[in-house]
Amino acid sequence: MPMIECTLIEGYEKDTRQLLAERVTDAASSTIGAHPDQVIVTIKEVHATNYMRGRVTRTPAAAPKQPDILVREYLSAMEQRDLELAKQYLDKDFTMVFPGGVKFKKLEELILWSGKRYKSVKKSFESFDTSFNGLEATVFCSGYLEGTWLNGEAFSEIRFIDRFIVSNMKIKFQSVWNDMAESLR
Template sequence: MPVIEAHLLEGYSEDERQRLARALTDAACLVIPANPDAVTVMIREVPKANYMRGGKTRTPAPARSDPCDQIRAYLAAMEARNIGTARSMLAEGFVMNFPAAPGLRTLEELIAWAKPRYRFVKKAYDNFEAFQQGQATIIYATGTLYGEWPDGTAFENIRFIDRFEMSDGKITRQDVWNDMAETKANLARAHN
């Protein structure tokens, strides 16, 4: 039964402390074959007056935003075609890899590439997951696509997985996998 004790400078919200406790629990279970219910996490707050580093009293760094919330906001902005908002969430050097379209660098490239493929597409989300890998935050979004083909015919229930990488609160990479081509091929076979 792992017991993890963390010490934080006071100033973090209850929600932020709970996010940290969940992340520490998940990290323990990644390495130690323990049921999450068997992992104990204790967070002790240290008053700022009782802490110094380098002979100076310090203020805690602000907690990072929930990366899943950031990705939800990005995807919502893209779906609404609020390109300025979506662009503001991207890091310099951002790259997107879509099926049959690797290496897209701008949102305008993505829109131009997608235009002949469908009239519109939206996502129904099943799950968001995030974890830290070194300096990068990795986020997965899974669910299904729905929308209209170029001829106006509706489609739905097309599976997708989006994988994002973030650094310093900005999206650096997006990789997309979906069954859209498979669905189109099945429709073409059914009509022949």
């Protein structure tokens, strides 16, 4: 049974410590093949006066917003067509790719393109999955689309998967896959 000890400066929220322990457990399980129930993770907290780096005592920084939460907030802003809010989540070099290889750099381009396809669309989520590579995260979300076609007819239960690359608290890339074309047959 692996035992992994983490040392933190006192002050991190309980949810942050819990998430750290869960992710360390997952990393150990996937790296050495130990069942999660066999991985022991302990978190030792050190008072700030007993923690020094670079000859200076430190206090903990606020934990960053998790990538899946950023993606959810971005998608919510897009659904509400609050483009100014949605843009706050995007990296300056943001790119999105839709089925058929259609690429956009600006949200306004997407709105113009989609306005020729449907009147409205909403996503119902079934899952969010996040993986990490250093400070960069990949977030997959999947579920179903519903909305209204240009002719006023409703559509629903159209499968989708979106893949996001998140770095430095900004979305750099979005790939979209869905069955919209299949539903038009």
